[in-house]
Amino acid sequence: MNAAEIERLVRRIGKDVAERAQGAGAGHDLAIVGIRRGGVHLAQRLRRELGRTLGAEPPLGTLDIALYRDDLANQGAAPVIGPTDIPFPIQGKTILLVDDVLYTGRTVRAALDEIVDFGRPRRVWLAVLVDRGGRELPIAADFAGARLECADGDDVQVQLVEGGAAEDAVIVKPGRRS
Amino acid sequence: MIGRHKHCIALADYSREEILEVLDLAVSMKEVLRRPIKKVPSLRGRSIVNLFFEASTRTRSSFEIAAKTLSADLLNWTASASSVTKGETLIDTARNLEAMRPDVLVIRHAAGGAPRLVAEHVGCAVVSAGDGAHEHPSQGLLDCFTLREKLGTLEGKTVAIVGDISHSRVARSDLHSMPKLGAKMRLCGPPTMIPAGVEALGATVHYDLREAVEGADAIVMLRIQHERIGDPLIPGTREYSKFWGLNAKKAAEWLKPSCVILHPGPVNRGVELSPEVADGPHSVILDQVQNGVAVRMAILYLLAGGTESEAKA
Numbered sequence: 001m002n003a004a005e006i007e008r009l010v011r012r013i014g015k016d017v018a019e020r021a022q023g024a025g026a027g028h029d030l031a032i033v034g035i036r037r038g039g040v041h042l043a044q045r046l047r048r049e050l051g052r053t054l055g056a057e058p059p060l061g062t063l064d065i066a067l068y069r070d071d072l073a074n075q076g077a078a079p080v081i082g083p084t085d086i087p088f089p090i091q092g093k094t095i096l097l098v099d100d101v102l103y104t105g106r107t108v109r110a111a112l113d114e115i116v117d118f119g120r121p122r123r124v125w126l127a128v129l130v131d132r133g134g135r136e137l138p139i140a141a142d143f144a145g146a147r148l149e150c151a152d153g154d155d156v157q158v159q160l161v162e163g164g165a166a167e168d169a170v171i172v173k174p175g176r177r178s
Numbered sequence: 179m180i181g182r183h184k185h186c187i188a189l190a191d192y193s194r195e196e197i198l199e200v201l202d203l204a205v206s207m208k209e210v211l212r213r214p215i216k217k218v219p220s221l222r223g224r225s226i227v228n229l230f231f232e233a234s235t236r237t238r239s240s241f242e243i244a245a246k247t248l249s250a251d252l253l254n255w256t257a258s259a260s261s262v263t264k265g266e267t268l269i270d271t272a273r274n275l276e277a278m279r280p281d282v283l284v285i286r287h288a289a290g291g292a293p294r295l296v297a298e299h300v301g302c303a304v305v306s307a308g309d310g311a312h313e314h315p316s317q318g319l320l321d322c323f324t325l326r327e328k329l330g331t332l333e334g335k336t337v338a339i340v341g342d343i344s345h346s347r348v349a350r351s352d353l354h355s356m357p358k359l360g361a362k363m364r365l366c367g368p369p370t371m372i373p374a375g376v377e378a379l380g381a382t383v384h385y386d387l388r389e390a391v392e393g394a395d396a397i398v399m400l401r402i403q404h405e406r407i408g409d410p411l412i413p414g415t416r417e418y419s420k421f422w423g424l425n426a427k428k429a430a431e432w433l434k435p436s437c438v439i440l441h442p443g444p445v446n447r448g449v450e451l452s453p454e455v456a457d458g459p460h461s462v463i464l465d466q467v468q469n470g471v472a473v474r475m476a477i478l479y480l481l482a483g484g485t486e487s488e489a490k491a
Contacts, residue, residue, distance in 0.1 A: 067210070067218035067248075067479075081206040081479075117215040 009145030014049025090119030318351025341400025
């Protein structure tokens with residue numbers, strides 16, 4: 001997937017979110033939370049898109065879910081923890097949770113747990129650039145740019161470069177098939 | 179694991195990178211302490227034992243808050259209310275506690291080397307909360323964290339440590355960490371309280387307080403322990419205060435405006451610090467207390483998170 005296609009997907013997600021937010025009367029209490037690290041950049045772009053459509057850019061936060069992971073015991077070393085920054089009250093907001101790739105759903109589960117520890121949002125929507133299937137939890141994206149059929153071992157990489165949109169790409173590397 | 183280390187016993191063992199690993203993580207941990215719900219589930223199901231053979235409120239509570247913020251279960255075990263008074267040895271006590279399967283044992287002991295000895299006999303991770311006149315690694319790390327927060331970096335900064343250097347585990351942990359982050363160290367105190375050969379740790383020695391603190395970016399004022407007062411090392415608190423204590427007048431005349439004053443607590447008001455200085459604009463003593471929780475969260479997370487502890491294997 002190349003830069004132009006990604007740009008088109010981001011626009012479409014932005015448009016869909018804006019429509020749904022306006023339909024739900026949530027245009028003014030919308031806030032975006034990007035999941036570190038892949039979701040942060042996409043969240044920034046969606047914010048610009050939404051700013052164009054809604055007239056004002058919604059507030060933006062970032063979330064690091066490392067402290068909420070369910071697989072700490074299986075990790076070789078404790079995972080690196082980046083900053084979480086939610087500079088607005090979650091209470092009563094419509095939260096657009098953003099990640100680059102949706103796979104097992106475990107990251108989203110952790111993010112939901114973390115968000116509700118910050119307050120009680122009115123609702124949470126999930127937007128992803130790529131839904132690659134392979135869910136291990138009952139979690140679905142409200143907005144997905146693309147849906148890919150990937151095998152378990154495949155590696156889906158999303159590159160989003162600030163300012164250098166021409167280098168944006170989604171790359172699927174086939175894993176070893178067993 | 180912190181770098182190569184399963185335990186946190188002495189900063190003398192730690193490299194610059196290993197120290198920075200804890201300090202960087204503590205920045206994220208400090209953010210957790212500012213959240214509306216100050217609790218994250220990362221150490222859920224892990225248990226931590228506070229094993230304190232020496233009186234301590236601040237350090238014990240700090241480890242306790244750190245453990246609870248990370249959702250670990252915590253057992254406080256104090257020597258005065260325990261089988262130690264019935265004659266149980268240190269290793270027997272530690273082994274018995276280990277049989278209860280903790281993931282981390284936090285130990286404070288009056289004898290230097292006690293945490294290391296325990297670490298050799300148990301499978302879980304051991305964190306020293308201060309042992310004799312040896313080290314107090316979490317205090318050294320929180321001092322470094324506070325200086326990084328206040329000064330931006332320790333690279334090229336001058337830090338003066340003032341007081342009873344000989345008996346201070348805080349001084350030792352500071353001396354084994356701050357120079358690794360680029361700080362230049364000055365030591366100051368009564369000649370009877372400066373250990374011989376301490377220059378080998380890369381510090382300059384001063385017997386005059388003014389000489390030590392003038393131009394310094396930070397000062398660590400050590401606590402004069404009451405049990406030392408009246409013994410031959412110093413004649414009395416008034417003389418100590420006169421020569422090595424900081425009051426408002428000395429601070430105004432000698433210190434850089436940006437100089438920060440640290441103290442491991444509890445402060446002897448009127449001895450090493452006058453109340454105006456302890457509560458004054460240079461003082462970052464209460465920041466240290468808050469940062470202590472963040473740093474201890476980072477230590478516990480690195481040692482109890484991630485790897486399955488051997489005790490469980």
